[in-house]
Amino acid sequence: GAVVSQHPSRVICKSGTSVKIECRSLDFQATTMFWYRQFPKQSLMLMATSNEGSKATYEQGVEKDKFLINHASLTLSTLTVTSAHPEDSSFYICSARNRDSRNQPQHFGDGTRLSIL
């Protein structure tokens, strides 16, 4: 079945560091990918919608300059948390839109646990 790979699964870094998270669709082309943030024991909160070849659409309250999204190919979207601080620590999850599947139009990655010291 369709798989979305997210890398890295876990990252720990110092405050002020920029961190890049990759989201790849392994066996289908994804013109649209979504980035979510999930705090402990809470639901998924949509941060932005990433469209291949165009600028991402950010949800209200999400800082564009803080969370840089690049969707340079039909199988890869990246989220870069710039100058990360402890409050950016969270679980980040991507999903990819599979236009060839009506039964499962979105496939989720396994998430990235980001911890900023």
Next chain:
Amino acid sequence: QQQVKQSPQSLIVQKGGISIINCAYENTAFDYFPWYQQFPGKGPALLIAIRPDVSEKKEGRFTISFNKSAKQFSLHIMDSQPGDSATYFCAAGDSGAGSYQLTFGKGTKLSVIP
């Protein structure tokens, strides 16, 4: 504004029992209603999904009941097992824009005790 309301927040069920989780939505444009299962440290995995042209869908021990007029849908887990212990999220999506952007409920933590 919370567009998808999910209840209960937590649920404890004995092994072999039926687990029932309910969701209600507001936006009538939604036409795709999936349920996701999430284990700690993992991304959500699609369990079962339904569209508004049917009132019920069953896959193995999992059944979705859908009430279009009431704008409600529910997940039933029959013969619940300890391995079903996880957090369950309902969601609603709109296919009209083509992106199937999903709105999630707040989640239900299910614990199945032996």
